[in-house]
Amino acid sequence: MKIEIRDQRLLELIDPEVELEQLASGFIFTEGPVWQGEEGCLIFSDIPANKMYRLSADEDISIFRDPSHNANGNTLDRQNRILTCEHATSRVTRQNVDGSIEVLASHFGDKELNSPNDIIVRADGSIYFTDPPYGRVERVGVPRSQQLDFQGVYRLDPVSNDLSLLIDDFDKPNGLCFSVDERRLFVDDTARGHIRVFDIEPEGTLSPGRVWAELEGEGIGGADGMKIDSEGNLYCTGPGGIHIFDPTANYLGVLRMPEQAANLCFGDADKRSLYITASTSIYRLRTRIPG
Numbered sequence: 001m002k003i004e005i006r007d008q009r010l011l012e013l014i015d016p017e018v019e020l021e022q023l024a025s026g027f028i029f030t031e032g033p034v035w036q037g038e039e040g041c042l043i044f045s046d047i048p049a050n051k052m053y054r055l056s057a058d059e060d061i062s063i064f065r066d067p068s069h070n071a072n073g074n075t076l077d078r079q080n081r082i083l084t085c086e087h088a089t090s091r092v093t094r095q096n097v098d099g100s101i102e103v104l105a106s107h108f109g110d111k112e113l114n115s116p117n118d119i120i121v122r123a124d125g126s127i128y129f130t131d132p133p134y135g136r137v138e139r140v141g142v143p144r145s146q147q148l149d150f151q152g153v154y155r156l157d158p159v160s161n162d163l164s165l166l167i168d169d170f171d172k173p174n175g176l177c178f179s180v181d182e183r184r185l186f187v188d189d190t191a192r193g194h195i196r197v198f199d200i201e202p203e204g205t206l207s208p209g210r211v212w213a214e215l216e217g218e219g220i221g222g223a224d225g226m227k228i229d230s231e232g233n234l235y236c237t238g239p240g241g242i243h244i245f246d247p248t249a250n251y252l253g254v255l256r257m258p259e260q261a262a263n264l265c266f267g268d269a270d271k272r273s274l275y276i277t278a279s280t281s282i283y284r285l286r287t288r289i290p291g
Helices: 008-012
Strands: 002-005 021-024 030-036 041-046 051-055 061-065 071-076 082-086 091-095 101-105 119-121 127-131 151-156 163-170 173-178 184-189 194-199 210-214 226-228 234-238 241-245 251-256 261-267 273-278 281-286
Touching: 002 008, 008 251, 030 082, 030 261, 030 273, 030 281, 041 071, 041 273, 071 119, 082 119, 101 151, 119 173, 127 173, 151 173, 163 184, 173 226, 173 234, 184 226, 226 261, 234 261, 241 261
Parallel strands: 030 071
Antiparallel strands: 002 251, 021 281, 030 041, 041 051, 051 061, 071 082, 082 091, 091 101, 119 127, 127 151, 151 163, 173 184, 184 194, 194 210, 226 234, 234 241, 241 251, 261 273, 273 281
């Protein structure tokens, strides 16, 4: 594993001798990894292929959903159901226990969402997701005009199912994650190459926020998928690989990837495997700190 160390504390998180395992390859552009603990498998998207896949514990690959409507980000809700951001349909959907697909959000007011991109669920069941326009272009979506004149971050209320626009001043909002105590929300902006942080108010709305960190470095890739470990260190895709910050935004270093990294998640029973979707492949890296 090639590691760019910017702070020696990075070695408390990552063993410099650890092997970066390529578990599967031959895809077009992988995204949206989510670890499904009950089944012990990884679910992920291949956006241009219009499919979602399952990677089992014995590293067998099978189709999970076909077609996926150019699915991008995925997560689990508190009932272990998979929530998916669909580029082609501008929808957020949920797969119920019986396999049926339920639409949770598709419009804001009378206009279609742009193309929901990444998604997370808070402990109270509220759903937060980003909505850039990437799914309205060739290859990763269906070309069509954008109906909304902004790119927002939204919250879906778990009781009323009301959709609230939280922030509308992003250029290309993309990855998002909560702090460990869920009092703050981190959202990155691909076009601007930075991560912003917002305090979450009691009713679920957000404070005005501020720029928390800038992604710096050389190599292919940008601000995209983002996760946090159990000690509050933040992992975000960026130029050249996975960029890691401590809880106070100090730059610890970069995990250099052989392909463009788009997203990541922690998995396995001990939550110490970092699964990375990177262009044509799925990679796994064992960490010293669980997610």
